[in-house]
Amino acid sequence: MAKITFQIGGVHPDDSKIARNRAIEVLPLPQTVYVSMAQHLGAPAKPVVAVGDHVKVGTVLAEPGGFISAFVHSPVSGTVKKIEPRKDIAGNNVPHIEIAVEGDEWEEGIDLSDTLVREIPTDRVAVLDKIKACGVVGLGGATFPTHVKLNPAPGSKAECLLLNGAECEPYLTSDFRIMLERSSEIVVGAAIMQMVLGGCPCKICIEENKPEAIKAMSEAVAELGYKDIEVVTLKKKYPQGGEKQLIAAVMKRQVGSGALPISVGAVVQNVATALAVYEAVQKNKPLITNTLTITGDCIPEEKQHNYLFRIGMPLSYIAEQAGGVPENAAKLISGGPMMGKAIANIDAATVKGSSSILYLSEAATKRGEESFCIRCGRCAQACPMGLEPFLLRRLYAAGDLEGLEKNAVQDCIECGCCLYSCPANIPLLDNIRMAKGQVMGVIRARAAAAKVAAEAAKAAESAAK
Amino acid sequence: MTTTLIWTIGILAGLGLLLSVILFFIAKQFKVEEDPRIDEVEKVMPGANCGGCGFAGCRAFADSAVKAPNLDNHYCPVGGDPVMKQVAAILGYEVKAKAPMVAVVRCNGSCANRPRTNIYDGAQTCKIKAALYAGDTACPFGCLGCGDCVAACQFGALSMDPKTGLPVVDEQKCTACGACVKACPKSIIELRNKGPRGMRVFVSCVNKDKGVVARKACSAACIGCGKCAKVCAHEAITVENNLAYIDFNKCKLCRKCVAECPTGAIHDINFPKPLMPKKEENNG
Numbered sequence: 016m017a018k019i020t021f022q023i024g025g026v027h028p029d030d031s032k033i034a035r036n037r038a039i040e041v042l043p044l045p046q047t048v049y050v051s052m053a054q055h056l057g058a059p060a061k062p063v064v065a066v067g068d069h070v071k072v073g074t075v076l077a078e079p080g081g082f083i084s085a086f087v088h089s090p091v092s093g094t095v096k097k098i099e100p101r102k103d104i105a106g107n108n109v110p111h112i113e114i115a116v117e118g119d120e121w122e123e124g125i126d127l128s129d130t131l132v133r134e135i136p137t138d139r140v141a142v143l144d145k146i147k148a149c150g151v152v153g154l155g156g157a158t159f160p161t162h163v164k165l166n167p168a169p170g171s172k173a174e175c176l177l178l179n180g181a182e183c184e185p186y187l188t189s190d191f192r193i194m195l196e197r198s199s200e201i202v203v204g205a206a207i208m209q210m211v212l213g214g215c216p217c218k219i220c221i222e223e224n225k226p227e228a229i230k231a232m233s234e235a236v237a238e239l240g241y242k243d244i245e246v247v248t249l250k251k252k253y254p255q256g257g258e259k260q261l262i263a264a265v266m267k268r269q270v271g272s273g274a275l276p277i278s279v280g281a282v283v284q285n286v287a288t289a290l291a292v293y294e295a296v297q298k299n300k301p302l303i304t305n306t307l308t309i310t311g312d313c314i315p316e317e318k319q320h321n322y323l324f325r326i327g328m329p330l331s332y333i334a335e336q337a338g339g340v341p342e343n344a345a346k347l348i349s350g351g352p353m354m355g356k357a358i359a360n361i362d363a364a365t366v367k368g369s370s371s372i373l374y375l376s377e378a379a380t381k382r383g384e385e386s387f388c389i390r391c392g393r394c395a396q397a398c399p400m401g402l403e404p405f406l407l408r409r410l411y412a413a414g415d416l417e418g419l420e421k422n423a424v425q426d427c428i429e430c431g432c433c434l435y436s437c438p439a440n441i442p443l444l445d446n447i448r449m450a451k452g453q454v455m456g457v458i459r460a461r462a463a464a465a466k467v468a469a470e471a472a473k474a475a476e477s478a479a480k
Numbered sequence: 481m482t483t484t485l486i487w488t489i490g491i492l493a494g495l496g497l498l499l500s501v502i503l504f505f506i507a508k509q510f511k512v513e514e515d516p517r518i519d520e521v522e523k524v525m526p527g528a529n530c531g532g533c534g535f536a537g538c539r540a541f542a543d544s545a546v547k548a549p550n551l552d553n554h555y556c557p558v559g560g561d562p563v564m565k566q567v568a569a570i571l572g573y574e575v576k577a578k579a580p581m582v583a584v585v586r587c588n589g590s591c592a593n594r595p596r597t598n599i600y601d602g603a604q605t606c607k608i609k610a611a612l613y614a615g616d617t618a619c620p621f622g623c624l625g626c627g628d629c630v631a632a633c634q635f636g637a638l639s640m641d642p643k644t645g646l647p648v649v650d651e652q653k654c655t656a657c658g659a660c661v662k663a664c665p666k667s668i669i670e671l672r673n674k675g676p677r678g679m680r681v682f683v684s685c686v687n688k689d690k691g692v693v694a695r696k697a698c699s700a701a702c703i704g705c706g707k708c709a710k711v712c713a714h715e716a717i718t719v720e721n722n723l724a725y726i727d728f729n730k731c732k733l734c735r736k737c738v739a740e741c742p743t744g745a746i747h748d749i750n751f752p753k754p755l756m757p758k759k760e761e762n763n764g
Contacts, residue, residue: 100689106614108689359598359613382601442603449608 018223020250021263024399026432028253028353030224034188034310034319039196041323042336044116048091048327049101050076052110054366055152056159057083062112068095073122073301076112085160086150088301090325092120104330104349104356104363111364114327125300131199132297133239135206142211142296149295150302150367155179155256155285156354158368161292164284165211167277173212174280177265178205178219178289180228181249181256184351187371189306190286192321194221194228197290198235204289206241207296212282216243218265219286222251253353254430258283260399272426302326302367307333311374313341324365331361334372345377352379353431383440394433394443400426404433404443411450416457424450425458517570518542524566525556530634532557532657551575557671558655580674581656583637583649587668588684588745589622590644594698605631610665618697621687623647623668632663651678673728678750681731681738683708685745688721695743702745708737 053059058081064070070089077087093116100108121127136142147162167173178201182190194201202219209217219236221229233246247265254260259270261283268279276283284292287305294300309320320337330349334340340347340361347358350370358372394404402423410418424447433443521542529537533556535544545554551573556563561577568575600609600616606628614620625645630638637653638660640646647660651674660669668686683702687694691703704722716730717737726737726746738748 102614102618102620105612106618106620108620357598357613359616360618442608445603445608445612449611452611 018248018250019264020252020255021260021399023263023401024397024432025252025254025260026397026435027251028185028435030251031185031310031312032188032191032224033186033312033316034308034321035191035225036316037188037192037319037321039192039306039321039323042325042328042333044091044119044325045328045332046116047096047329048114048116048325049111049329049364050087050090050114050327051101051103051364051366052077052087052112053103054087054158054326054368055085055150056157057081057085059110060084060087062098062110064095064098064112066095066098069093070095070114071120071122073125073303079160083160083163085152086148086301088150088303089114090303090327091116093117102360102363103366104358104360106359126298127300131203133203135203135210135241136296137210139211142207145296145299146211146292149291149300151288151291151295152302152367153285154287154291154305154368154370155283156350156368156370158366161284161288164282165208167212167282171277172280173215173277173282175215175266175282176205176209176212176217177261177281177283178217178286179256179258179261179283180219180221180225180232180286181261182225183222183251183253183255184353184355185253186310186373187308187351188310189308189321189370191225191228192308193290193306194225194286195231198228198231199239200293201286201289202232202235202239202241202244203297204291204293205244205284206239207292208282208284208289209241209243214243215282217245219244219246220249220255220261220265221246222249222255224251254399254428254432257399257428257430259428272423305365305367305369307365307369308371308373309333309337310371311341311344311376312379313344313374313376314338324369326367326369327364329362329364330358330369330372333365334361337372341374343376344374346375346380348373348375353435354429382442385441386439388439388441391438393436393438397432397436399430399432400428402427404437404447405441407450408441408443408446411446416450416454419450420454420457425454427451515546517546520570521545521567524559524563524570526558526563526655528558528634528655528657530558530655530657530659532655532659546571557581557657581671582651582654582674582678583656583658583660584670584672584680584682585623585647585649585668586670586682586684586686587621587623587646587666588700588747589617589619589698590646590700592644593700594619594622606663606665619687619689619694619701621666621668621689622685622698624666628663628665629660629669632659634659675728675733675750679733679748680728680750681733681735681746681748682726682728683724683745684747686723688723690722694722700743700745702741703743705742707740707742708746711736711740 060077061080062077064076071092074089076089093114096115097113101111103109143162151161152158180194205217219232236244258276262268262281270276270279291302303326304323307322307324318338348355349358388405407424427447431444522539525538527538533541535541560580564575594617596616597618598616604626606624606626609624615624623646627640629647635653635655637650638647641648656671685702687701694701695703702724704719706719708724709717709719714730714732716727718725735748738746
């Protein structure tokens with residue numbers, strides 16, 4: 016099989032998938048869970064329960080707060096104790112619903128059996144509604160509501176569904192484990208999304224460092240025998256799991272600046288999302304569980320785990336179940352070491368998109384002393400979007416927003432390759448992220464102004480008539 | 481040799497004369513009529529071009545002030561009333577006296593009061609730090625300590641105190657231009673009335689968390705207990721979102737609230753002698 020990858024930039028960090036042989040374990044329930052109202056991209060959800068209400072597993076706790084938003088369901092059964100702001104992993108206040116756990120009573124209609132439901136429903140709208148009602152969001156990192164992504168705007172057609180099992184971030188093994196242990200379910204989930212997108216071919220993309228997953232998925236595909244699903248082996252390179260990089264690698268197409276993947280006919284979904292779609296559509300189970308890896312270079316392999324957790328369990332609870340935070344850990348990260356967020360508050364609750372607790376030693380994470388840019392160009396070589404990070408940083412320091420926009424700072428995917436490759440330890444991404452925020456603000460303001468002007472012109476036109 | 485010299489001098493002198501004549505006529509032909517008062521106003525301005533007035537610089541301020549029908553929207557915080565009186569005299573306008581202002585840092589989360597819960601080693605600017613997370617203490621509202629305000633101050637009025645990790649305002653140098661207020665991503669710095677002989681009372685905290693949470697994060701936090709609002713006879717204090725705020729226009733500097741505050745979050749500065757001996761650490 017020819018191995019393929021994306022063409023521009025990229026880096027090769029050591030993959031350190033230490034926890035790969037640890038089977039998924041189910042965590043016991045804690046006494047209290049804290050369900051965040053902002054665990055998806057877009058508007059926070061609005062609570063629909065009140066303090067004192069009794070909820071079951073799967074009861075709707077909150078409804079979408081806008082078009083790009085998602086339902087939130089109760090991960091446990093018990094009583095709603097409080098609805099108030101609580102600190103998230105960054106230490107910022109976010110509204111949470113606190114539930115005291117009592118027993119484990121599930122809502123009626125949720126199929127808890129292990130039998131594989133292979134028949135694909137044919138009613139596209141009903142399936143989309145179900146995905147929406149079950150609060151499914153993209154579990155690859157961005158937590159974008161799945162029902163929005165699977166329903167492209169009229170006029171655009173999906174030509175290929177890419178199932179993202181690249182898991183290019185070092186250390187993380189949760190996607191790998193579900194591809195091994197739940198491969199058939201993932202394939203059924205992919206077939207469902209294929210149907211929703213109008214029967215386009217589906218490619219399951221896995222990096223070569225996961226041969227067991229490639230084998231398991233290929234076997235599941237062959238056994239289930241759905242049309243147009245195949246497994247593609249990719250060369251190992253970070254950030255292969257980025258949407259645009261995956262499209263470039265598999266479809267050999269480049270997504271334009273500022274455009275969405277659908278503009279080149281691609282829809283990218285994570286394998287964990289496919290599993291969530293399967294559970295939502297075939298089993299009626301809302302997105303209340305996910306898989307998380309406890310790993311890092313500070314703990315031996317036998318202390319590393321892949322856990323099936325209920326959303327809302329505090330990180331500190333999960334860490335304790337795995338034997339507590341190791342003393343030599345200098346940095347705790349939620350997500351991968353390249354793009355994950357540092358955990359500033361270990362008491363924070365897990366969210367739908369939580370994928371790991373990573374313990375890294377000081378040697379692995381301490382930033383070196385910053386020195387001067389010598390224009391070696393390594394950052395520009397490493398950037399998978401073809402940007403020039405050294406230039407962007409200088410333009411940001413000069414406050415040149417126009418120059419930043421011309422040099423496409425808004426296309427930055429914040430993968431961190433520039434920072435990783437810089438021999439002078441210059442905080443390139445930190446600066447570029449700020450610049451991107453400012454330029455996106457300008458672009459959005461301009462779009463809003465254009466919209467207002469267009470509406471005014473329309474109103475004037477209709478008034479003239 | 482001499483002829484070359486004479487020729488050179490002659491040509492250059494002739495060229496200079498010709499160009500000066502051309503320039504003379506061009507200057508006459510294309511003369512821009514400008515209100516002479518703009519120059520006069522600019523002359524009395526401080527000339528710092530700090531932008532504290534909201535204009536691009538002193539010249540832009542002068543230009544706009546001359547064209548404006550009154551001086552309601554024009555005030556130079558650096559020059560204050562003396563400069564504005566001169567400007568008003570030149571333009572023949574009235575100007576309302578404004579109390580002098582000063583930048584006030586509303587955070588007392590020093591290293592002793594607010595224990596660090598994590599270590600930050602990213603880019604050392606408050607702006608980037610604030611975009612990444614809530615900060616290296618349990619207080620998501622307080623000072624981040626990277627000194628964006630110090631870098632923004634053109635008058636050298638701000639400095640970081642290495643002991644507390646907080647910025648300190650030099651009242652003599654502060655011109656209340658507001659550059660630090662704009663630079664602070666946490667909106668901690670506020671421009672407040674300087675007060676008679678510099679005496680003023682303010683709540684040195686912006687934490688909106690519930691009392692328990694705030695107190696746990698910082699021993700000098702406002703816990704929103706409302707004792708100060710109860711004791712205030714002038715209705716100068718409001719408590720909103722678990723945070724007290726003192727309206728400096730209503731405050732009569734009686735300092736009853738200072739004595740009442742259980743966490744010492746209310747600061748009184750520049751008073752002749754401390755109300756209580758233990759309140760010596762009030763360095764703003």
